[in-house]
Amino acid sequence: MEAAVRVDRLEKTLGPNKVLRGISLEARSGEIFGLLGPNGAGKTTTLRVICTLLGPDAGSVDVLGFDTRTQPEEVRRRVGVVTAEIGVYPRLSARENIAYFAELSGILDGEVSRRVDTVIERLDMGSFAKQRAESLSSGQKQKVAIARAIVHDPPVLMFDEPTSNLDVLASREIRDFMVESKGRGKCVIFSTHVLHDAERLCDRVTIIHEGRVVAGGPTAEVRGRYQDLEDAFLSLVEAAR
Amino acid sequence: MKAGAIVFRKEMREILRDRRTLIAIGLAALATPLVLFVISQVSTRTVAQAYTVGYTGTMPAGLDVLFNATGLNLKLVDDPAEAAKQQVDIGIVFSDKGLDEYYDPTRQSAQIADIRLQAILSKYDAAKVAASLQAKGVDPSVLNPLPVSVHPLSSPAQAAGNSFLSFFLPYILITMSLTGGLSAALDTSAGERERKTLESLLLTPAPRGNILIGKILAVSVISLVAAIAAITSMLIALSQISFGVSQGEPAHIGLSPLAAGVMIWLAVLLAASFASLTIALGTLARNFRQGQAYATPLYFITIFPASIVLFIPDFNPSLAYYLIPILNAVLVLRDVIVHGTVAWTALAVTTLSLVVTGAVCFYAALRLFTREALLVRS
Structure with missing residues (x-):
């Protein structure tokens, strides 16, 4: 299936910190794509570059064929973003x-x-x-x-830690909404550090740590031999240190 | 530009629902006439008020009549010098050698009583000298070899009114152009960031320059409304207050249509410049309170030029001075109020200066509004 969002070797420095160090990923229409990582891993910065709020220092991002650098307004027409704030x-x-x-x-x-x-x-x-x-x-x-x-x-929806300030009922509604959007053929990108949610909802995930991708693929494949995604995540992050 | 219009409509709706801005405009419109009323009451009372003169010794015949006619009440005291410190307004000792006066210049009542006393004594001296000369068969007019007739080219009462207006009107215009829209400007810039709505706004496909134009227009309109409301209320109040008598009628202050036109034109330019400037400062700030701290020095910048007219009323600058923003608006307004004519070259230079200032402020606001640090700094 053709990628709705394609990120290729993305690098970004904010102030003195190199936040993204060559992130690559692809998210497709009709799926929930999980962007996972601990706090400070670079998830929010990645999403902000995808939706054109920040420009890439190196690498490229395109959304449904539109380059974020040269056609930012076309990208923004096709993206909807929900954050915790x-x-x-x-x-x-x-x-x-x-x-x-x-x-x-x-x-x-x-x-x-x-x-x-x-x-x-x-x-x-x-x-x-x-x-x-x-x-x-x-x-x-x-x-x-x-x-x-x-x-x-918009054909692309991005959720950045959308449930972090909500109670159980409201969080449930957000999750249901993401599943419904996927059913409507939207490309849903879900950034979270709540791995339990990610495991239940995401078709594919990419785990990033300190600005680098440490694992990516279908959720079951990334979980691999571990009991759940959280164990796999901890093991992958530990190995990356 | 459609996005600019959408943002303008939304900002106006929010501003009109914001009690802070509406109260600020309402208070300014109410406070101006109130202050003027108090000033007029105080000045009227000062003119009508009688002051007390403590004296000792024998008063020359006829002088008491002059004292009473000039609002100076006489009171016999033991020690006029001591009494003049607090008990009476001035103290006088009449003696064979003449008159000793005691007064404390730090007391305003003493200063006024002294002025009245000097006027009485001049009249008294002149009358005594004239009577002596006449008794000796000499025409008293020999004491006045060069008689002077004064012919004011305009009503002195009107001149006093214009002088008053030439300070107050620019002062209120400039102050209200700044403060009338300040709350709205900070709310739409620093407030947008503080409420966490900025990111969502910048995620829309609307060009950021157009968003900024919409915000500046809304703040400019509010500043303009605030300035015109305050000035209108001031003029209404002034129309009810008499500034002396001119041609037998009480003199009131009014604004000529020419001065009103110039004032509105300057108000538009000032409001747009201040809106851009305050939004730029608000964009630098992380929250509303920090924005207020950044904007505080602007109060001094605005008060200083208006004060020049108060302290240097005859300040006649070269054309180059009209390039200085804010001061130029003060000078143009002063000229049109005092002289009743517009120096068109000065107005053109002023307009150019304020337009350039507004453009520079807009550019600065746009640069700040489009930089990544706006979103990265929390």
């Missing part, structure tokens, strides 16, 4: 928050309202859509963050 505009309603991002994503004026209604219904947000965001719970805000990331219906 669920910042929303507090004085706008949930609906207004979503509509703002829909408009900025280039959705035609006549289409905005319909698209916003669709995501509100899909994420079951009708009960609080008109409330100001400052009065919403963390779980509700996370739904707003997801809604604004998917309102332009």
